[in-house]
Amino acid sequence: MLLKLFFLISTLTSSFISTTHSSHTKCLQHEKALLLQLKKELIFDSSFSTKLVQWNQTDDCCSWHGVGCDTAGNVVSLQLENEAISDGVGDSSSLLRLKHLQKLNLAYKNFNSPPIPRGIHNLNYLTHLNLSNAGFGGQVPAEITSLRRLISLDISNDY
Numbered sequence: 001m002l003l004k005l006f007f008l009i010s011t012l013t014s015s016f017i018s019t020t021h022s023s024h025t026k027c028l029q030h031e032k033a034l035l036l037q038l039k040k041e042l043i044f045d046s047s048f049s050t051k052l053v054q055w056n057q058t059d060d061c062c063s064w065h066g067v068g069c070d071t072a073g074n075v076v077s078l079q080l081e082n083e084a085i086s087d088g089v090g091d092s093s094s095l096l097r098l099k100h101l102q103k104l105n106l107a108y109k110n111f112n113s114p115p116i117p118r119g120i121h122n123l124n125y126l127t128h129l130n131l132s133n134a135g136f137g138g139q140v141p142a143e144i145t146s147l148r149r150l151i152s153l154d155i156s157n158d159y
């Protein structure tokens, strides 16, 4: 079955995009704790993972693969495509407590995902959400319409 859904909402363009990485930022401790908690929660295949697998206590989380911060040290971007995550992200996920997140990519090679969590509306600052081929089942929750800053939503599925 070929099911291809693609939405690109391009009403709000300029104002919400900020620098995703600066070598001068140090991540905030509570954001780092959430990322490490997220790593613990997610079920992923460490032999395919190139990002999550390397996250560790040792350094500034703003320099971890797949993580981008703003100048204040808040995590604003998570690019976790192709990380072989199974069982997805639930409503209790630490990911939904990364409140400053603007860009989230869980595209590809992820599978067995439950429906997109309703708690996604906690991520008020999201501008880009990419769940392309992320295996999320079920309906897109209505809560997604409360994400007022969303510019781009990719829920395309090639399978």
Ligand SMILES: *[C@@H]1O[C@H](CO)[C@@H](O)[C@H](O)[C@H]1NC(C)=O
Pocket (backbone or CB within 6 Å): 053, 054, 055, 056, 058, 059, 063, 064, 065
């Ligand atoms: C810890 O993180 C650093 C920097 O990302 C990485 O080079 C190193 O391999 C990681 N260590 C482990 C055990 O994953």
Ligand SMILES: *[C@@H]1O[C@H](CO)[C@@H](O)[C@H](O)[C@H]1NC(C)=O
Pocket (backbone or CB within 6 Å): 081, 105, 107, 108, 130, 131, 132, 152, 153, 154
């Ligand atoms: C979503 O991510 C995939 C994989 O990185 C990429 O190929 C696709 O272009 C992205 N979609 C958008 C709208 O950026």
